[in-house]
Amino acid sequence: MWWTAKSSGVYAGSCEPIVAWDGTPQHLKDTLDTDRDGFAAVILCPSTIKPFEPQTFKDIMDVAQSHGTLVIFDEVKTGFRDALGGIQEVMGVTPDITTVSKAMGNGYPIAAVCGRHEVMDVMPTNPSAGTFSVEAIGLVAAIETLRELEAKNAPAHLRAMGQRLIDGFNQIAQSHGIAVEAFAEPIPQMPNLRFTDPNEKTANKVKDMFFREVIRRGLFMIDWHMHFINFSHQAGDIDQALEVCDYVLGQMKRTL
Amino acid sequence: MTTNTARPAVAAYTFDRSKQLFEQAMQVIPAGGQATRLPPYEDYPTYFQRAKGCRVWDVDGNACGSAAGAINHQTRQGRTQRLPRMV
Numbered sequence: 084m085w086w087t088a089k090s091s092g093v094y095a096g097s098c099e100p101i102v103a104w105d106g107t108p109q110h111l112k113d114t115l116d117t118d119r120d121g122f123a124a125v126i127l128c129p130s131t132i133k134p135f136e137p138q139t140f141k142d143i144m145d146v147a148q149s150h151g152t153l154v155i156f157d158e159v160k161t162g163f164r165d166a167l168g169g170i171q172e173v174m175g176v177t178p179d180i181t182t183v184s185k186a187m188g189n190g191y192p193i194a195a196v197c198g199r200h201e202v203m204d205v206m207p208t209n210p211s212a213g214t215f216s217v218e219a220i221g222l223v224a225a226i227e228t229l230r231e232l233e234a235k236n237a238p239a240h241l242r243a244m245g246q247r248l249i250d251g252f253n254q255i256a257q258s259h260g261i262a263v264e265a266f267a268e269p270i271p272q273m274p275n276l277r278f279t280d281p282n283e284k285t286a287n288k289v290k291d292m293f294f295r296e297v298i299r300r301g302l303f304m305i306d307w308h309m310h311f312i313n314f315s316h317q318a319g320d321i322d323q324a325l326e327v328c329d330y331v332l333g334q335m336k337r338t339l
Numbered sequence: 340m341t342t343n344t345a346r347p348a349v350a351a352y353t354f355d356r357s358k359q360l361f362e363q364a365m366q367v368i369p370a371g372g373q374a375t376r377l378p379p380y381e382d383y384p385t386y387f388q389r390a391k392g393c394r395v396w397d398v399d400g401n402a403c404g405s406a407a408g409a410i411n412h413q414t415r416q417g418r419t420q421r422l423p424r425m426v
């Protein structure tokens with residue numbers, strides 16, 4: 084589902100009932116107003132909501148509720164990272180349904196659909212099953228992982244390490260005068276880079292050089308996605324990563 | 340924290356074994372692995388052999404620090420970043 088609209092071979096009509104919105108409360112209202120009874124639910128990935136602040140989330144919830152529409156938060160990516168209760172805890176809202184996965188399994192296959200009773204109570208009347216639906220390894224992993232995340236207050240550590248990476252990187256990039264910037268997307272636990280040269284061709288060239296070279300110098304980064312700070316990252320690991328960035332940006336400055 | 344390599348790697352890494360395995364895998368698996376994403380560059384650690392904490396070792400024996408874990412599909416690394424307890 085998450086990737087469906089981007090895949091070839093998917094019948095365009097199957098996506099038709101889904102109306103895209105831009106993540107702002109106003110556009111949500113305008114969209115829902117086009118068909119007051121026609122929308123079953125609003126689904127959003129909290130990290131894409133702009134501005135990323137409690138008021139926006141409250142406004143979105145209000146708009147949806149006043150239109151009698153359920154709100155689903157896809158916290159697959161964001162869950163457990165900034166707070167154990169996800170972005171919704173940080174923003175002080177409670178959607179009707181939430182999906183979580185990634186961070187709760189520590190790499191093991193697990194996902195969960197959670198929601199308030201009135202909504203979840205229909206599940207037994209809509210039975211579903213799958214080949215691996217009674218597989219337990221992911222559940223065991225999730226229980227252990229959640230215990231660790233809570234006992235060690237992982238979100239605070241992830242935030243601190245992410246901020247260290249972002250601040251350190253920006254200092255280095257500035258000192259070399261290379262047009263690249265690290266930023267929280269939108270939380271420091273999910274840092275990303277943007278290549279800011281106003282000339283798009285130059286920006287792409289800088290980007291290409293950077294990612295090719297850091298891998299050859301012992302830092303595995305990806306050029307098409309935000310990164311994720313892991314609980315195993317310690318200050319020393321972040322600093323080593325910054326050393327590689329410093330070296331590579333220094334080399335680039337000489338060749339650019 | 341264990342440090343196995345001087346960083347940044349003084350001699351630039353090479354990825355010959357990754358390349359070789361990738362060519363073999365392409366004969367039988369679309370995109371050469373679990374994900375349908377091709378390696379973005381010719382020189383790329385397409386396959387990882389082991390992992391500890393935030394460090395991964397590729398099939399050429401290169402050690403890398405990684406912040407790409409927790410989304411496992413961008414490379415064929417599987418669960419690279421795991422708690423020791425769960426290994």
Ligand SMILES: Cc1ncc(COP(=O)(O)O)c(C=O)c1O
Nearest residue numbers: 084085128157158159160184194
């Ligand atoms: C926000 C979000 N939702 C969902 C998914 C994928 O969910 P699933 O693996 O259940 O298809 C991803 C990434 O893989 C994601 O980033």
